[in-house]
Amino acid sequence: QDQWAVLIAGSKSYFNYRHQADVCHAYKVLTERGFDPDKIITMIFDDVANSTSNPFPGRLYNHPAKHEADAVDVYAGCKKDYTGLSITPERFLAVLSGNASFAGGKVLKSTSKDHVFVNFVDHGGVGLIAFPTLGQVLHSKRLVETLKGMHQKGMYKKLVFYLETCESGSMFQGLLPPELPVYAVTAANAKESSWGYYCMPKNDTVKGKHMGTCLGDLFSIAWMEDSDRGQLATESLQExxxxxxxxxxxxxxxxxxxxxxxxxxxxxxxFAAL
Incomplete structure (x- = not known):
């Protein structure tokens, strides 16, 4: 049994700093605990770390910090498989479906024996999630049909999907059949916003500098800081x-x-298979 993961931030611009920081933190959560980097596929626009608005060029922080010793740069070592305009709904679905010819890069090569973890972070609306290019969205039915198709092709034994967007519950509500071995967790229900976290004006300070944006998202920070506790062998998904x-x-x-x-x-x- 192997483990695979797809981590994606569907936004761009410094205003959306939190999404790319979330994904790089997620990559760090997985790899620091033994997850094979070759089995992780990351998709981020990659315009934030080196933005002229960033007080710390080439770095991303997902948590405020007073001192250097407490400031964790999640961008360091964050591998980027797809960047810029390559991040589209079609390419995301191709990555999930193992369609390398369309994706043009790394894709899932998981089997019916494997566990797959998907983490999508961005903006969304009722029945859709957004992508960096204005007007490009992925609708709920298309996402669920892709998850069904993956299972029919034997691409996972069990799949966990953590989704951080506004109205994220609408991507699965009434659409995800319980007999499909997919466990989806959404930051919000089908009718409400999800929220940024570690935000200006008071909670965005790193080493004495205000970042001028939110460093993370509440749901994403919650699951990653919980995972950072290191209770991998004892804590259940439910817990x-x-x-x-x-x-x-x-x-x-x-x-x-x-x-x-x-x-x-x-x-x-x-984490690494137990």
Whole structure:
């Protein structure tokens, strides 16, 4: 059994700093605990770390910090498989589906024995999630049909999908059949916003400098800082969702799909295989 992951930020610009910082933090969460980097596919526009608006060129921070010792640069070592205008709905679906000829780069090569973890962070609306190019969106039915097709092709035994967008619950509500071995966790229900975190004017300071933006998103920060606790061998998916739900106070974390494996530990999806 192998583990695979797809991590994607669907936005661009310094204003959306938090999305790319979230994804690079997620990459760090996985790789620092033994997840094979060759089995992680990342998609970020990559225009934030070296933006002229960034007080720390070439660095991304997902957490405020007073001192250098506390400032964790999540951009360091953050591998980028797809950047810039290559990040489109079609390419994201091609990566998930293992369609290398269309994607033009690294894609999932998982099997029916494997666990797959997908983390998408960006803006969204009812029934859709957004991508960097204005007007490019992915609708809920198309995403769910892709997840069904992946299973029919034997591309996963179990799949966990963490989705951070506004109205993110609408991407799965009433669409994700419980018999499909997909466990989806959304930052918000189908009708509400998700929220940035570590935001200006008071909570965006790194080493004495105001970043002028949000460093992360509330749901994303909640699950990653929980994973950073290192309880990979004992904490279940259900327990992580409980902890994340308790911390995500401005929206309703919602779960969809197959709950039969929510008692499995998070290490089977987010860390090295246990």
């Amino acid at each position: 992580q969702v409980r902890r994340v739900t308790a911390r995500t106070t401005k929206s309703h974390v919602t779960t969809f799909g197959d709950t039969s494996f929510e008692q499995e530990n998070i290490g089977r999806f987010e």
